[in-house]
Amino acid sequence: MAEARAGTKRSADGDVRRNRTIGLAVAAAVLVVDQIVKWIVVHPLRLEARSAFPEDGIHIAPFFRFFFTPNRGVSMGFLTAESQAMRWILVLLTAGISAFVLAWMWREKRRDDALALALVLGGALGNILDRVRLGYVVDFADLHFGDIHPFLVFNVGDAAITIGVLLLLVRALLTRDRKTPSEDK
DSSP states (O other): OHHHHHHHHHHHHHHHHHHHHHHHHHHHHHHHHHHHHHHHHTTTOOOHOOOOSSTOOOEETTTTEEEEEESHHHHHHGOOOSSHHHHHHHHHHHHHHHHHHHHHHOOOOHHHHHHHHHHHHHHHHHHHHHHHSSSSSSEEEEEEEEOOSSSOBBBBHHHHHHHHHHHHHHHHOOOOOOOOOOHOO
């Protein structure tokens, strides 16, 4: 019986290590894609110069355009950094949250949760890097329906964070670990 438990422990440890590796790779991929797309938007596309007026930008489809928006706040414009001190407080705050997400991902046994956390981590790191380098986060994706703009202008990192959080919520709300009758006693 002890050998079976030891084998199960080794298997669980292997799963956690594999989830870490996959999670770190996904987080790194999100970070790299986020930064490459932002570089393209800022430099080759020169989106900032094309976004002087609300109707400007690059129209991709009737409901989607690229429109440069420097975001000096955090999610949905909260906690806007009006000073250098506030900028660095936001960097520290988001770095602390990222460290928490990394620690959670590091210990996560479920691969789907590790992947969701990796999306959150990679997106957060991309936005932190922007804030450190530029003083703001480069947002450029504007999804809208006519004159109705239900979403704020966002970026690849924001999309990854949102998808990761939604995956965690869906799993937490819709799936439950089923206990075997022996675990109930």
